[in-house]
Structure formats: C-alpha cells, structure tokens
Amino acid sequence: MEIPPPTSAAESESVHMTRRFAGPPERVFEAWVNPALLRCWLAPIAEADGRAGGRLRLEVSKPGGAHVVSGEYLEFLPSQGLVMTWVYEGPMAPEGKMEALLRVDFHKQGLYTEINLHHERLANPRYLETIRQGAWSHALDALDALLDKSPTK
Numbered sequence: 001m002e003i004p005p006p007t008s009a010a011e012s013e014s015v016h017m018t019r020r021f022a023g024p025p026e027r028v029f030e031a032w033v034n035p036a037l038l039r040c041w042l043a044p045i046a047e048a049d050g051r052a053g054g055r056l057r058l059e060v061s062k063p064g065g066a067h068v069v070s071g072e073y074l075e076f077l078p079s080q081g082l083v084m085t086w087v088y089e090g091p092m093a094p095e096g097k098m099e100a101l102l103r104v105d106f107h108k109q110g111l112y113t114e115i116n117l118h119h120e121r122l123a124n125p126r127y128l129e130t131i132r133q134g135a136w137s138h139a140l141d142a143l144d145a146l147l148d149k150s151p152t153k
Contacts, residue, residue, distance in 0.1 A: 014120045015131045019140050021113050021147050025079040025106040028113040031143055032082060032104060041142040043069075052076040056084060065091040071102070081105045086119070088127060098124045 021028050031037040038046035043058035051073065058069040067090040075083035086100040103118040117136060122128040 013122045013128060014118065015122065015128070015136065016119075017117045017136055017140070019115055019117070019144070020109065021115065021144055022111065023113060023147055025108050025113045028115065028143075028147065029079045029082075029106050031146060033076075037146065041146045042139055049073075050076065062091075067091070079106055088124075092127045092130060093124055098127055 031041065033048055033050035035046045035048045038048060038058065043060050045057075045059035047055070047057040049055050052075060054073045054076065056069070056071045056073065060067045067088070070087045070089075071085040073082060073084045075081060082102070082104045084102050086102040088098045088100070089096070092098075100119060100121045100123075103116075103120070105116040105118075107114045107116070117140075119131060119136065122131060
C-alpha cells in the first residue's frame with residue numbers, strides 16, 4: 001500500500017489506513033481487545049483490560065531486542081471505536097519511550113466491517129518509517145487471516 005505524502009506537520013507524523021474484514025463489527029472489535037485474540041495476530045505476549053481507563057501491553061521478542069508497547073484505552077466504544085495511547089519501548093527508541101496515539105474506528109458495511117486506523121504523533125523517524133513500510137499492513141493481514149479461519153458469531 002502506498003501512503004500519500006503528508007500535507008501538514010501533524011500528518012507527517014501519522015499513518016492512516018482503511019481495511020475491510022469479513023464479519024460484524026462486534027467480532028472485529030473483539031479481536032482488538034481480547035488478549036487471547038491479540039496473541040494470535042498482533043503480539044505473542046498480550047495483556048488487555050478492555051474498558052475505558054484499562055491498560056494494554058504487547059511484547060514481541062526479536063533478535064535485536066524486545067519491542068514493547070503499553071498504553072491506556074482513552075475511549076472504549078464496543079464495536080464502534082478505540083482510542084489509546086501507544087507507548088513504544090525497544091530498539092527503535094534507544095533514548096527511551098516513544099508515545100503515540102492510536103485510533104481505530106469500526107464501521108459495519110453489509111457482511112463486512114471496515115476499520116479506519118489512525119496512528120498519530122509518530123515523532124520517532126525510525127519507528128515512523130517502520131510503520132510506513134508496512135508494519136500495520138502485515139499485522140492487519142494476520143488479523144484478516146485470523147478472522148477468516150474463526151467461526152462467525
């Protein structure tokens with residue numbers, strides 16, 4: 001997926017994506033907040049307290065070191081949307097933590113759910129480039145595969 005060039009300073013530190021998944025918003029939303037499902041598509045170590053004010057922690061171990069994301073659900077609207085802080089610690093932020101904001105909106109479209117993902121405040125150039133080169137695309141491909149093989153609710 002080619003990302004268009006930014007038109008403002010805020011957009012230069014943001015990644016926006018739209019994807020469509022089979023199934024109702026309830027099912028797709030559940031994959032974003034259920035730790036057992038998060039472990040299947042986003043991170044092998046995942047903890048999530050799915051509620052406004054709840055915490056999230058993801059960890060992926062790589063040869064260069066562990067990539068850890070922690071955050072808090074600022075908005076938690078079941079089957080409609082999530083807004084969360086996204087605090088990265090790991091090899092791409094050697095000076096410490098990098099805090100960003102992630103918003104995911106869920107929209108019913110017939111038998112499908114369209115999500116709009118907005119990852120903002122990506123001030124770390126190395127991390128931003130990783131996201132732009134497809135980190136979310138790969139993760140959402142894994143989510144798509146999970147939803148395809150899971151029974152429909």
